[in-house]
Amino acid sequence: MDLSSITSLRAARSRDDLALSPGEALLAGGSWMFSEPQPATSGLVDLTTMGWEPWRIGPAGLSVAATCTIAGLLDPPAPPDWTAAPLFRQCAEAFLMSFKIWNTATVGGNLCLALPAGAMISLATALDASCVVWTPDGGERREPVSSFVRGAGRTSLAVGEVLRSIEIPTGALQGRTAFRKIALTPLGRSSAVVIGRIDPDERFTLAITAATTRPQVFCFDRPPTDDEVQDVLRTIEDWYADAHGAPQWRAAVTHQLAHEVCEELTP
Numbered sequence: 612m613d614l615s616s617i618t619s620l621r622a623a624r625s626r627d628d629l630a631l632s633p634g635e636a637l638l639a640g641g642s643w644m645f646s647e648p649q650p651a652t653s654g655l656v657d658l659t660t661m662g663w664e665p666w667r668i669g670p671a672g673l674s675v676a677a678t679c680t681i682a683g684l685l686d687p688p689a690p691p692d693w694t695a696a697p698l699f700r701q702c703a704e705a706f707l708m709s710f711k712i713w714n715t716a717t718v719g720g721n722l723c724l725a726l727p728a729g730a731m732i733s734l735a736t737a738l739d740a741s742c743v744v745w746t747p748d749g750g751e752r753r754e755p756v757s758s759f760v761r762g763a764g765r766t767s768l769a770v771g772e773v774l775r776s777i778e779i780p781t782g783a784l785q786g787r788t789a790f791r792k793i794a795l796t797p798l799g800r801s802s803a804v805v806i807g808r809i810d811p812d813e814r815f816t817l818a819i820t821a822a823t824t825r826p827q828v829f830c831f832d833r834p835p836t837d838d839e840v841q842d843v844l845r846t847i848e849d850w851y852a853d854a855h856g857a858p859q860w861r862a863a864v865t866h867q868l869a870h871e872v873c874e875e876l877t878p
């Protein structure tokens with residue numbers, strides 16, 4: 612939609628360009644920004660002109676620029692021992708959106724918007740990813756994605772901070788994963804996403820998103836029993852309520868999906 616309140620657009624080319632003036636907001640893919648009126652915003656600063664390399668593989672793992680599109684992450688050219696690679700496409704397909712949005716929406720925009728159904732939040736939390744955040748004083752800070760997302764529409768970003776990238780560690784990429792999603796309609800927005808990951812050393816991670824207001828991640832030293840999984844799920848207090856599912860239903864289906872994920876990874 613046209614944003615009638617916008618009177619300026621700046622293309623950011625350097626870090627200094629990311630200092631926002633009053634009324635300015637960062638623009639990434641624009642798939643949310645242009646989807647509803649933005650009365651508080653009078654200017655946009657385009658992040659996509661920063662020229663950040665979409666992703667880079669290094670000894671520590673995979674670094675994904677905030678401006679990498681969802682399409683750009685569908686099939687990263689993963690080394691053969693990155694057994695978690697299929698999870699990238701599974702999470703992208705959990706988006707309520709067409710392939711056209713895949714080519715526009717960015718990983719960073721998805722994290723910063725912090726919708727409970729944020730599919731890149733599901734991917735990042737299941738793979739122990741950390742955010743690299745540029746701070747306005749010229750420094751940077753790092754934080755797990757699971758704590759960066761604080762609640763529905765809330766992140767830890769302070770005024771003037773910019774999400775630069777996410778870092779996914781090699782160890783997590785070498786895990787085996789199982790993915791389950793449920794929605795009220797076949798192509799609907801996710802009501803619950805449950806991802807399990809078992810690492811080569813048998814450590815087990817269970818990540819719950821979409822069903823709760825913020826990501827819930829549980830780690831076990833070894834594959835948990837069904838009772839242990841059900842016990843940790845009972846500690847969750849922030850089951851999400853919206854048009855895509857009542858909290859009690861979300862809790863019930865999450866318990867079932869977690870059972871299935873564990874069964875798939877540790878038959």
Ligand SMILES: Cc1cc2nc3c(=O)[nH]c(=O)nc-3n(C[C@H](O)[C@H](O)[C@H](O)COP(=O)(O)OP(=O)(O)OC[C@H]3O[C@@H](n4cnc5c(N)ncnc54)[C@H](O)[C@@H]3O)c2cc1C
Pocket residue numbers: 636637638639640641642643644645646658677678705706707708712715716717718719720721722723724726728729730768772773774775800801
């Ligand atoms: C039809 C449709 C379906 C959708 N379905 C889903 C869905 O199923 N799941 C879901 O999670 N979302 C969904 N969305 C919401 C949204 O489009 C996506 O979350 C998308 O990934 C946002 O990315 P973007 O690059 O387009 O962000 P933009 O729209 O450009 O920006 C989103 C917000 O993030 C801020 N921002 C962006 N990048 C940064 C950064 N690097 N640092 C700091 N702030 C930043 C912007 O200032 C803005 O406030 C949908 C939107 C539409 C229109």
